[in-house]
Amino acid sequence: MNRRHFLSKSTLAASGLTILPSGLLRAQDGPNSKLNIALIGASGRGNAHHGWIAQESVVALCDVDEEHLVHGLKKFPKAKTYRDWRKCLDHPGLDAIVIATPDHHHAFISNWALNRNLHVYCEKPLAITVEEARTVRSNWLSKKGKLATQVGTQMHAQPNYARMKEMILDGAIGQLQHVIGWGNRKLPRSGYLKAEGKPPANLDWDLWLGPASEHPYNPDYFSGGDGGSNCLKWNMFRDFGVGQMGDMGSHMMDMLWNGIDASFPTSVKAAGETFNPEVTPVQLEAHFEHPANDWRGPVRLSWYQGGVLPRMPYRGINADAIGHGAMFKGDKGFIIADYHNRLMLPDAKDGDLTYYTPRKTEDQLPAISSFHQNWLDACKDPSKSTCCDFEYSSQYIEQMILGLVAHQVGEGFDYDGKTGNTSNAKANALLSREYRKGWTLNG
Numbered sequence: 001m002n003r004r005h006f007l008s009k010s011t012l013a014a015s016g017l018t019i020l021p022s023g024l025l026r027a028q029d030g031p032n033s034k035l036n037i038a039l040i041g042a043s044g045r046g047n048a049h050h051g052w053i054a055q056e057s058v059v060a061l062c063d064v065d066e067e068h069l070v071h072g073l074k075k076f077p078k079a080k081t082y083r084d085w086r087k088c089l090d091h092p093g094l095d096a097i098v099i100a101t102p103d104h105h106h107a108f109i110s111n112w113a114l115n116r117n118l119h120v121y122c123e124k125p126l127a128i129t130v131e132e133a134r135t136v137r138s139n140w141l142s143k144k145g146k147l148a149t150q151v152g153t154q155m156h157a158q159p160n161y162a163r164m165k166e167m168i169l170d171g172a173i174g175q176l177q178h179v180i181g182w183g184n185r186k187l188p189r190s191g192y193l194k195a196e197g198k199p200p201a202n203l204d205w206d207l208w209l210g211p212a213s214e215h216p217y218n219p220d221y222f223s224g225g226d227g228g229s230n231c232l233k234w235n236m237f238r239d240f241g242v243g244q245m246g247d248m249g250s251h252m253m254d255m256l257w258n259g260i261d262a263s264f265p266t267s268v269k270a271a272g273e274t275f276n277p278e279v280t281p282v283q284l285e286a287h288f289e290h291p292a293n294d295w296r297g298p299v300r301l302s303w304y305q306g307g308v309l310p311r312m313p314y315r316g317i318n319a320d321a322i323g324h325g326a327m328f329k330g331d332k333g334f335i336i337a338d339y340h341n342r343l344m345l346p347d348a349k350d351g352d353l354t355y356y357t358p359r360k361t362e363d364q365l366p367a368i369s370s371f372h373q374n375w376l377d378a379c380k381d382p383s384k385s386t387c388c389d390f391e392y393s394s395q396y397i398e399q400m401i402l403g404l405v406a407h408q409v410g411e412g413f414d415y416d417g418k419t420g421n422t423s424n425a426k427a428n429a430l431l432s433r434e435y436r437k438g439w440t441l442n443g
């Protein structure tokens with residue numbers, strides 16, 4: 001058993017151990033004590049985490065850009081700095097990490113951290129291959145109840161998500177038939193950027209590449225600035241991300257999965273612009289069949305992006321103007337939503353709403369008052385669950401990646417979520433990838 005995490009209050013109680021003087025028990029052993037946190041990715045999206053992690057002890061900062069470490073030190077002057085996350089994870093006494101690096105490191109860091117018994121908060125997308133998603137999930141399931149995980153789909157805590165789900169559960173749109181997510185971002189690229197200039201002295205380009213194949217440096221990968229949207233400069237390149245499927249797709253799939261209590265799809269098909277081995281497609285649509293669960297029948301799930309938009313049930317509603325949205329279609333009507341808003345559109349014939357009574361306040365689904373606190377609370381008491389743990393979040397990203405695989409092979413296929421196999425040999429060969437020498441996914 002590894003140190004403090006397995007000395008949680010419940011374990012102690014069960015074993016009859018008493019709390020020894022300092023050194024044996026650490027932060028999460030008491031709900032009021034502070035966690036020792038490392039922030040990996042100190043600037044960019046990392047900035048959005050500076051505020052809420054400051055209530056704990058931020059003991060380490062890790063970034064491949066020296067200037068970003070200097071920036072992070074202004075907020076957390078006592079933190080020790082690291083360039084290589086593999087070394088950061090061995091920081092003495094670490095309890096938990098927050099990952100805000102580029103996507104191609106997410107599953108790696110998550111696995112390494114779980115294997116070291118650290119709590120993990122990871123930005124979306126959690127993985128960029130099916131193998132990565134499944135490895136993280138398997139590591140998480142082996143630690144569930146002892147650690148806490150959360151993927152950064154923070155909009156999940158918006159009350160809109162719970163209100164939509166209540167409407168669906170209570171039959172406002174009748175029997176669910178089809179749920180649809182879409183995003184209208186268009187970031188076309190023709191291929192990896194050509195070599196241009198030398199990496200600045202403050203940037204460790206080799207560590208930025210990490211497990212990805214060798215690519216030459218180009219300053220345009222960094223031209224998006226430090227505001228948390230530099231990801232739009234690299235996430236469409238296949239070695240670094242899964243494009244909008246993982247970017248806004250993570251947020252919209254979270255909304256859909258939450259609304260329908262999904263499990264793995266049983267079939268996948270996709271169509272879009274011509275396949276490019278270096279860059280993920282801008283224009284794409286993917287369709288999946290989801291089996292019935294204990295409260296609804298089978299449901300089709302579709303995703304549209306990059307200019308292909310779903311047809312709206314009423315011409316007065318503009319999917320493009322909504323930008324990133326979700327639609328739930330039942331046999332009595334539609335709910336059309338973005339993060340904060342929902343429109344209910346009863347079917348002209350059957351949707352008279354006499355069959356539907358909105359919930360009383362006391363019967364509403366419990367509120368998630370703070371997405372980040374939801375994770376911190378579970379770090380301090382891992383018997384508590386989080387709303388977007390690695391089991392839930394790894395499944396919808398696995399589904400989205402399967403959509404990209406179907407686009408690549410140009411054929412639909414069946415999927416067995418238990419074994420992780422498709423019915424298509426060409427697709428099965430695309431579920432994992434080779435990494436650069438020296439990088440291990442599950443280290």
Ligand SMILES: NC(=O)c1ccc[n+]([C@@H]2O[C@H](COP(=O)([O-])OP(=O)(O)OC[C@H]3O[C@@H](n4cnc5c(N)ncnc54)[C@H](O)[C@@H]3O)[C@@H](O)[C@H]2O)c1
Pocket residue numbers: 040041042043044045046062063064065068083085100101102103105123124125152153154207208210225226227228229230231232247
């Ligand atoms: N949840 C959300 O709503 C949301 C919003 C924006 C971005 N994001 C996610 O945040 C992540 C980062 O996006 P970004 O736009 O900030 O990117 P970015 O390119 O600005 O990188 C973020 C930080 O990570 C550092 N970094 C890069 N490689 C690293 C490595 N190997 N080890 C340690 N640090 C490293 C960078 O120097 C930078 O400080 C992406 O995965 C993105 O999807 C999520």
